[in-house]
Amino acid sequence: MRKLALNDEILLKIEKPARYIGNEVNSVMKDKSKIDIRFAMCFPDVYEIGMSHLGIQILYDMFNRREDVWCERVYSPWTDLDRIMRDEQIPLFALESQDPIKEFDFLGITIQYEMCYTNILQVIDLSGIPLNACDRSESDPIVIGGGPCTYNPEPLADFFDMFYIGEGETVYDQLLDAYKENKKHGGSRKDYLQKAAEIEGIYVPQFYRTEYKEDGTIASFTPTDPHAKQTIQKQMIADLTDTYYPMTPVVPFIKVTQDRVVLEIQRGCIRGCRFCQAGMLYRPTRERDVETLKQYACAMLKNTGHEEISLSSLSSSDYSQLKELVTFLIEEFKDEGINICLPSLRIDAFSLDVMGKVQDIRKSSLTFAPEAGSQRMRDVINKGLTEEIILDGAGQAFEGGWNKVKLYFMLGLPTETKEDMKAIPRLADKIARRYYEIPKDKRSGKCQITTSTSFFIPKPFTPFQWAKMYDTEEYIARAAVVKHEFQEQLNRKSLKYHWHEADVTVLEGVFARGDRRLSKVILEAYRLGCLYDSWTETFDNEKWMQAFENTGVDIGFYNLRERDQGEIFPWDFIDIGVTKDFLYQEWERAMKGEVTPNCRVKCSGCGVMKYKGGVCIESKN
């Protein structure tokens, strides 16, 4: 029997010991004496969040198909165990073997959101690995980062040996083979980093040097090692159907956030909303073949025993075979007590019909994400949803028996005026009015329109990467404008309003578009005790402000200025296919309120055509 890394006394004292014992159905055990490479795959958040992530499940499956690799999982210990591990000096361990991470060849960390950065340091630190990549020795694991935040990896540059930029399915084999080869020939850590630096999509931050101008912006960013490339090409798998997909995902014992089979139906989005980073990063839109997806659904439900299946993608309504897939899932599984979890769909006759089949109409709600209240603002952000479409969709749904609507908006978008802010409550009220147009005997009581706003954060590789942000006071003032306007509405009793915290927004903004100089702020915040910053109960803004003060880094430099067309961004060395010229052209169109058609209507020449995949070649086949 496996020996656990934590003793009984600890396991019986902490919350949810199941987070740390492994042994789950479909977790992979191997004989470590027959393995060449041990890979610890980490999601730097608590188990329940980390286990819900599809990307890790894909890579876990892909790595473990190799006989010479054993990939195991590791997550952030929750704060209770974190304290015990520090007090008793227990090294962080992987769930499967329960062996210390320090004994591994690789520690791979997926970086999904900015507010996990201190958790990354926690994982490296508890593993007993030096926090700064430059301080690591031959016996330390190679620390590699991947995921959406690595499209601007610079704030984390000090802590990683390398970053994998793009989709994991392409060059990992090459990277692992190179490692084996280097080990076999007695090569050093540096030898390996140099070899890795030559592989497409691999970025080794210590091989680059940034020079700054007097005003703090970047003067130059240059390789300092002959093996390092000037530009890092985003990795992308052109044919999504013909690639890895985990048929036997790990089934957790405890309830996790995504406690179901997840079927990724497509990657990318044709829409081109100007605020959306995913919409640019994952271009071109690529669909998975519907027949393959049907087989996956059957196999995965059988292999996991999950009672729920959900579809995953951006803008799912754009998946061309959606109707066929959803109809299949309902017909095949509804009688087996399998719950079909629909993504948010464009409201039309079809979506209302399937929603009526899989949900209890009285309990479920419709979701719209207009993102902005006024048509002017929606044109600026290139969100194709019009008031007419929303009111018409809501009307159809109300007549079908629904009476709950959820609306999502952003505040603080570029060019936003008070009128734009006030348009949010007014739109919510119009939806309520549409409901009360239905005769009393044909509707079921009052309607409930719930509006949530978040604050807009400009992200790298979007047309809004040049935009300025605001300070906390200004964000709160904008939310107050919306709140007051809600109180003026005719149907205010049917309207609810929630807004997000502004403190976190400011920090996310800094790290989203920050540079290497921020590594020291993250390190300082971690030293001051910041951890689990994405959790409201553990987030401590004062400590973060202290960290900025102690390191002399100015938040305003990163958030409060509009960037010039010619400014070199920290992420400019990455080529995602979409060109900076295209993004700037979109920024200019945004300022003029001009909309750009989606990829299926008309190609706008964003540059990603060079990957020769998905929607770019669809019509040309």
Next chain:
Amino acid sequence: MKARIKFRKYGVMRFIGHLDVMRFFQKAMRRAGIPIAFTGGYSPHMIMSFAQPLGVGVTSDGEYLDIELQEEIDPQDAVRRLNEVSVEGIEVVNFCRIPDDKKSSGMTIVAAAGYRAVLLESAKSADIPRAFPESWKEKMTEFLRQDSIVVLKRTKRSEAQTDIKPLIYQMRLEENGIYLFLAAGSEQNLKPDLVIKAFLDFIGEDPDSVPFHYHRIDVYARNIRKPQDAMAFVPLDQV
């Protein structure tokens, strides 16, 4: 059509709580293709009930759950299929048909449970037992000779002084631990750690510094074939 499943819980699975073991079996039923019946409505769920919850940290050789079947299934086949999709630490050992009426459900008929309480070298490991001090045998006789054994019994909502002596059907020192045969079920239920705590208090030991591991041996119903004998019990899969 109803069936009763008997299983063992051991090793690292002792850290999985009762509700999560239920979730485990719901998913295992699907993986094994057991033709289990569902309730109706928008969110149908499996018709499944556990006889007696087991605390976190406790191992067991006799756990029971009742399920309702849509169609007949060969018991041996069911055991094999469930074990094929199980994990180390959960082993199905029996699958038998039971009467369909409500009053035969495991939860209803549970009347007693047997435990072994093992004295440990340290709370750090349940695998390293320690021999009992010589004096315990005599002290246990004295402990059980008391007219009443009053302890503070805590439930989620209240605390109350309770005499647990009538609920201790048997208690004796054996070579590999203290054997306990205790009242169990919805009417009156006694947990083994409460008895051990009372005993340690009685002999003047601090319960927090004398670590024990608890193992449930089996769960029992009254033996209806011997109605005149109040102390006649049978394991739930032999009713």
